[in-house]
Amino acid sequence: MTAILERISTLSLSGQQLSRLPRLLEDGFPKMPRTVKESEVPQLFREPYIHGGYRPAGHHWLYYFLSLFQKHNEVVNVWTHLLAALAVLLRFKSFLEAERPPVDAWSLPLLVFVLSSVTYLTCSLLAHLLQSKSELYHYTFYFVDYVGVSTYQYGSALAHFYYSSDQAWYDRFWLFFLPAAAFCGCYRRPYPLMRKMCQVVPAGLAFVLDISPVAHRVVLCHLGGCEEDAAWYHTYQILFFLISACFFSCPVPEKYFPGSCDIVGHAHQIFHAFLAVCTLSQLEAVLLDYKGRREIFLQRHGPFSLYLSCLSFFGLVACSALTAYALRRRIKASLATKDS
Secondary structure (H helix, E strand, C coil), X not given: CHHHHHHHHHHHHHHHHHHHHHHHHHHHCCCCCCCECHHHCCHHHCCCCCCCCXXXXXXXXXXXXXXXXXXXXXXXXXXXXXXXXXXXXXXXXHHHHHHCCCCXXXXXXXXXXXXXXXXXXXXXXXXXXXXXXCHHHHHHHXXXXXXXXXXXXXXXXXXXXXXXXXXXXXHHHCCCHHHHHHHHHHCCCCCCCCHHHHHHHHHHHHHHHHHHHHHHHXXXXXXXXXXXXXXXHHHHHHHHHHHHHHHHHCCCCCCCCCCCCCCCCCHHHHHHHHHHHHHHHHHHHHHHHHHHCHHHHHHHCCHHHHHHHHHHHHHHHHHHHHHHHHHHHHHHHHHHHHHC
């Protein structure tokens, strides 16, 4: 009996220790500054109809990295693309394990596409996670985001061109498609002053161009009674992108519920979620095309054109990065003049 009572006492003590565990863990982490209202951050950081949940500027880098686990108005934007990047890597890993594709010229556009997808998702999550550090870093990380978007755009164009295009489309546009896609990737201006208009229009034109190979194929397939799984995934990616573009362009629902969607539910978060699903649908479609259309590919292309296209991809990345660097220097000089 005594032994039983001692055991109960031990369990009670453990329960008390467990009840104090959250407090002990909280004390073990650095104290996180509270989020603030829009009036307490620079005008540059404010978003329409988002009244609170802003992270204050001027803190140590550690704070902004640890804010991945804090409740603020950017945390959903970060997690949607972080989880999507992990999903892309895990899906590609499972594909490699199951299919064991040969490492040859045929595989290069696929590798470039996966790299571009992970790059844009990573650049986006870093922009939303770290942009509150200061006005200079706000611009800097959105310039990085611009590099990611340009990379993804051209990586998608390569995958659609080599794996997914219908023969009738290919015969008509093969000479002009990739140069036009590279031009759109290099010459979209990052983070313009009129952000929505100057981002939506060029991005929309680039999307129409990049998606034209699969859009042509999807239309023909559905008109003829579509039975291709890849065509259905291409349909989903087009649909999800169009939905995401609507939420990027329009501040809904926060416009009708100002202050109520600060942490969860505002338009940019919904845009991120649909864009992530769009990318995963696109990945499935490209993987199916890669497996099922090898003979079509070999009839059209030789290794030289593939190597040249993939080298042009890295050239576009370098061009975008240099553009972002030059604009960052200009912004830095402008901010220094303003502060002096």
